[in-house]
Structure formats: structure tokens, C-alpha cells
Amino acid sequence: MIPLVKSYLPPKKVLMKSLEDILYSGYIAQGEAVDQFENDFSKFIGNKYCLSVNSGSSALHIALILCGVKEGDEVISTPITAEPTNTVIAQTGAKIVWGDIDIKTGNLCPKDVESKITKKTKAIMAVAYAGMPIDIKRFKEIEKKYKIPVIEDAAHALGASYKKQKLGNHFNFTIFSFQAIKHLTTIDGGMLFLANKKQYEKAKLIRWFGLDKNKTRLKNNITLQGYKYHMNNINATVGSVQLKYFDKILSAYIDNGKYFDQALKDIDGLKLMEYYKNSEPSYWLYTMKVKNRPRFIKMMESNGVMASPLHKRNDIHSIFKQSKTNLPNVDNFNKEWVHIPCGWWVSKKDRKLITDLIKKGW
Numbered sequence: 001m002i003p004l005v006k007s008y009l010p011p012k013k014v015l016m017k018s019l020e021d022i023l024y025s026g027y028i029a030q031g032e033a034v035d036q037f038e039n040d041f042s043k044f045i046g047n048k049y050c051l052s053v054n055s056g057s058s059a060l061h062i063a064l065i066l067c068g069v070k071e072g073d074e075v076i077s078t079p080i081t082a083e084p085t086n087t088v089i090a091q092t093g094a095k096i097v098w099g100d101i102d103i104k105t106g107n108l109c110p111k112d113v114e115s116k117i118t119k120k121t122k123a124i125m126a127v128a129y130a131g132m133p134i135d136i137k138r139f140k141e142i143e144k145k146y147k148i149p150v151i152e153d154a155a156h157a158l159g160a161s162y163k164k165q166k167l168g169n170h171f172n173f174t175i176f177s178f179q180a181i182k183h184l185t186t187i188d189g190g191m192l193f194l195a196n197k198k199q200y201e202k203a204k205l206i207r208w209f210g211l212d213k214n215k216t217r218l219k220n221n222i223t224l225q226g227y228k229y230h231m232n233n234i235n236a237t238v239g240s241v242q243l244k245y246f247d248k249i250l251s252a253y254i255d256n257g258k259y260f261d262q263a264l265k266d267i268d269g270l271k272l273m274e275y276y277k278n279s280e281p282s283y284w285l286y287t288m289k290v291k292n293r294p295r296f297i298k299m300m301e302s303n304g305v306m307a308s309p310l311h312k313r314n315d316i317h318s319i320f321k322q323s324k325t326n327l328p329n330v331d332n333f334n335k336e337w338v339h340i341p342c343g344w345w346v347s348k349k350d351r352k353l354i355t356d357l358i359k360k361g362w
């Protein structure tokens with residue numbers, strides 16, 4: 001079966017040598033290897049305010065804290081995402097206000113978000129779902145007009161760009177995840193990008209119990225609530241080695257995605273996603289809408305290709321029942337969306353096979 005997701009790891013000889021060196025170096029906690037990975041990764045994205053953490057969820061949590069989100073506040077978010085986007089909001093005690101999606105892209109709809117802003121709204125959580133950038137132009141306007149920060153959850157969209165600049169440069173807060181199945185994995189880990197030094201320095205304290213690493217423990221005085229969210233030298237070493245191979249891996253996702261954009265045009269019962277102007281997706285999953293989804297999935301799977309919506313709309317989880325609201329576009333999208341494999345493991349032969357299968361009908 002061609003899977004929907006798969007973890008890439010660098011060649012054994014190269015990775016194991018680096019891992020052995022760091023594992024027996026006598027320093028496996030957060031140290032130079034973490035600094036090195038942050039440096040390498042910040043160069044890759046093009047933003048120097050780059051803070052590594054132990055997961056994408058931790059990066060989201062720090063961003064919410066920096067937005068001042070507390071119990072009783074509201075955060076507008078999307079149900080079309082992986083659960084951590086929203087369980088982290090719940091963790092702060094804030095109420096999730098669901099925004100509807102833009103039916104053409106599956107991403108949060110700026111117009112609907114704007115209609116749901118209240119005095120209690122402290123942040124907007126927007127997900128670049130499946131690797132497609134959000135409507136960056138409109139969300140930047142909303143951020144400016146209402147002075148409400150947008151947290152861009154780009155866990156699916158490493159390497160995607162807007163106006164030729166990678167995600168991680170457009171908002172006050174952008175997060176990436178290095179969990180096992182994301183574009184780039186450090187086994188587990190995450191990154192938070194910020195827009196200025198002040199926020200970056202505060203985020204650094206929150207990352208490590210509120211302690212300042214530049215002073216000794218004896219000289220430290222904790223003034224704010226911090227957490228154990230730092231990355232260690234082992235995960236960072238995996239990350240730095242991964243980055244050496246990443247251009248090739250990322251282009252495989254993008255090349256396959258662009259191939260499907262062309263090859264699957266104008267097929268009966270199938271609608272492709274649209275992308276916002278000046279946006280370049282990084283196609284973590286290839287998303288489309290199909291009629292008769294159960295039949296489509298069965299046909300694909302009986303021919304050895306995994307197909308699935310992968311995520312459950314988050315608003316129907318019991319834990320979020322107080323936030324229940326009418327979301328007509330989500331209802332509509334939810335009946336038809338499906339993903340097909342599009343990552344580095346999908347060969348030219350595989351993608352032709354996938355296209356031929358779909359063209360034959362289901």
C-alpha cells in the first residue's frame with residue numbers, strides 16, 4: 001500500500017555517526033547542537049527569531065501565552081486541522097470560537113473570522129492545512145485593523161511560501177512541528193518563529209521554567225510561569241542532519257503536488273483545491289474533494305493506494321461542545337474532502353498509477 005504519510009530519515013551511516021558522537025559526548029541536554037540546529041533552520045526559513053522546542057504543541061502554547069490568552073478569553077480557530085491546534089487552546093482555559101472555512105481552499109475564511117471578533121478575542125489561530133498557505137494578505141489586514149495577532153500553525157506547511165518568502169516570515173507567530181510524520185522530523189520537536197527580539201527573549205524564558213540560561217541558577221530569579229519545552233541535543237542533531245537532505249525531500253512533495261494539479265484537472269466528480277494568489281503550497285498531503293467518497297477510498301485502497309480525509313473535524317469532539325456552532329462550509333467540505341499520497345516516497349511511476357486509477361473512475 002502506498003501510504004499517506006511516511007517518515008524520512010537520512011542515510012544510516014551519516015545519521016548514526018552524528019548520533020553516536022552526540023550521545024557519548026557527555027552533553028545531551030540543550031547545548032551547542034541545539035544552537036546549531038536553530039542557526040541552520042533559521043537560515044533555511046530566513047527569520048533570525050527562531051526558537052526550538054520539544055513539540056509543535058509547545059510552540060503553539062508559547063505563542064498563545066505571548067498573545068496574553070487566558071481563561072475566559074476567546075481564540076478563533078479552525079476545526080479542519082489536527083487536534084493539537086485546538087487542544088492547546090483549551091489548555092489555556094480560553095474558549096474556542098470556530099471560524100468557518102473557505103470552501104475553495106479548506107483553510108479558515110477571513111471574512112467569517114472577522115464577523116466573529118469580539119472584545120474577548122485575543123488571538124486568531126489559522127492553519128495552513130495540508131501545506132496550503134492561508135489567505136495571508138487578508139489575515140495581515142485583519143491583524144492590523146483589529147490589533148489581534150494571528151498565530152500561523154504551519155505544522156503541515158514547512159517550505160511553503162508567499163510572495164517568494166517562506167512561511168515563518170509573515171506573522172508575529174508561526175509554528176512548525178518536527179513530529180514523526182511531518183515534512184521534516186527530529187523524531188519529535190517544534191519551532192516557533194517570532195517577529196521581534198522582545199517576544200523572542202520572553203519566549204526563551206517560557207521555554208525553560210522561566211529561567212534565564214545566561215545566568216547561573218543561583219543568580220536566577222523566576223518572574224513568569226515557564227515550562228519544560230526546550231529541545232535537547234539529540235533531537236537537534238537529527239534535525240541538523242535532516243536539513244542537509246531536506247531540499248531534495250521538499251522538492252519531491254512539491255513536484256508531485258504540481259503534477260497532480262495538472263494531471264487531475266477536469267475529472268468528473270472531482271474538484272481540486274485552489275491556492276491563494278502569490279502562494280506556493282508545500283503539499284504535505286494532496287487534498288481534493290470527491291463525490292462518493294467511500295467508493296473513491298475503496299477503489300484506491302483495493303488498488304494499493306491509501307486515501308483518507310486523515311483528520312476528523314475537531315468541533316465534534318465532546319471536549320469542545322461549548323463551542324458548537326453552525327459551520328455550513330465545514331459541513332459541506334466534510335462530506336467530500338480526501339487526501340492522496342504525495343510525499344517523497346511517491347515515485348513518478350506511482351503518481352502516474354494514481355492518476356490513471358482516478359481517471360478510470362470509481
Ligand SMILES: *Cc1c(COP(=O)(O)O)cnc(C)c1O
Pocket residue numbers: 054055056057058081082084085127153155156177178179189190
Ligand atoms: C502535528 C501538528 C501539530 C503539533 O505538533 P506536535 O509536534 O505533534 O506537538 C500542530 N498542528 C498541526 C496542524 C499538526 O499537524
